[in-house]
Amino acid sequence: MCILALAWEVLEDTPLLLISNRDEFYHRAAQPLAHWPHSPVFAGQDLQQGGTWQGITEQGRWAVVTNFREGGQTTQYPTSRGDLVKDFLLSDLAPIRFARNLEKTQNDYAGFNLIVGDRQQAVYMSNRGEAPQVLAKGVYVLSNGLMSEHWQKTAHLRQRFTQELLPLMQLPQVTLAERLDTAWDILQDRRKVSIALLPHTGIAEEMELLLSSTFIQSEVYGTRCSNFLLIEKEKLNWWEKTQQGQYAGEIRQVHIK
Template identity: 90%
Template sequence: MCILALAWQVLEDIPLFLISNRDEFYHRAAQPLAHWPHSPIFAGQDLQQGGTWQGIAEQGRWAIVTNFREGGQTTQYPTSRGDLVKDFLCSDLPPIRFAKQLESRQQDYAGFNLIVGDRQQAVYMSNRGEAPQILPKGVYVLSNGLMSEHWQKTAHLRKRFTQELLPLMQLPQVTLAEQLDTAWDILQDQRKVTVSLLPHTGIGEEMELLLSSTFIQSEVYGTRCSNVLSIKDEQINWWEKTQQGQHAGEIRQIHIK
């Protein structure tokens, strides 16, 4: 998972509204969004390690993880970052307690940003410099650096999310189809950042530029799926759009009441 925008307790009657892109190597096998057998989890699944990048559970628990970009990092870690989402969704701990317990073993994982939540509380942490913190209501945008860092990539997504999509969500005459079309358009934005404004994460200018757009495309790596997730009243709705391969453009929906 590479980038997300979250409106937490901002929209009336929609405490959680989240859009995101998952970026990964095209050859890495994965299952699309589905209910996992014998599990409370609804998510896509990484078939290499068995975890996931974003998921929900019937009772309203949800979680999402992004990698923390560290160019030149060669350390092998014993556990997969995809287990973080899976472990939270299968837990019954409040989000802040889960995150604080994770702190004691956070160095067992490669660099990550993690947001975990339920219907009442959302918590962010990173094992590269951000202790667990309860998020007050607001809009949050996160990519592959710390949430407290300014990246032009996240600033661009924040602008489109807050100026185009969130106002649309509050207009009663706007249809769901129009809302989704706008969300997909934002998530498929291939605008790249001016070279002078790129972050410096140790991967070189050419790769920084390639990865600077909301939607990423290259020969071997890019945006694999886009997601729109909302909790409204007691209903959970999640749309996943496949963005790569022979099923590109296919949309799957999960509705939980």
């Protein structure tokens, strides 16, 4: 997962609205959004390591992870960041307790940003400089740096999320199809950041520019799927849109009451 925007306790009777893009090498095998067999987890799955980038359970537990970009990092880590989401979803710990426990082993993982939550609480942490913090009511945007850092990429997504999608969510006359179309349009934004405003994460400027858009596309790496997740007090809905490969444009839905 490489970029996301979420509204936490902003919408009436909807603790969470989350949109996100998962960026990955095209050759890395993965399963699309589905109910995992013999498990409470609903998620896509990375077939290389067995974890996931975003997931939910019937009980309303949810989690999402992004990589922390640090060019030149060559350390090999014993654990997969995709396990962070899976482990939270399979646990019964409160989000803040899970995050604080994770601090003890966070250096076993490559750089990550992690948000874990349920219908009552959401918590953010990063093993590259930000201790677990309970999120207050509000809008949060996250990519591959710390949440507290200003990236023009995340600022652009925040603007479109708050000015285009959130207003539609509060108008009862607006259809679900219109809301989804708006979310996909935002997540498929290929606008790149000007060179002067690029972050400096230790990679080549050409690569920084390639990765500066909400939707990423290149010959070997890019946005693999987009997500629109609504967790309401009485139900849960998640739409995943495949963005690359044979099934590009296909939308899968999970609906839980």
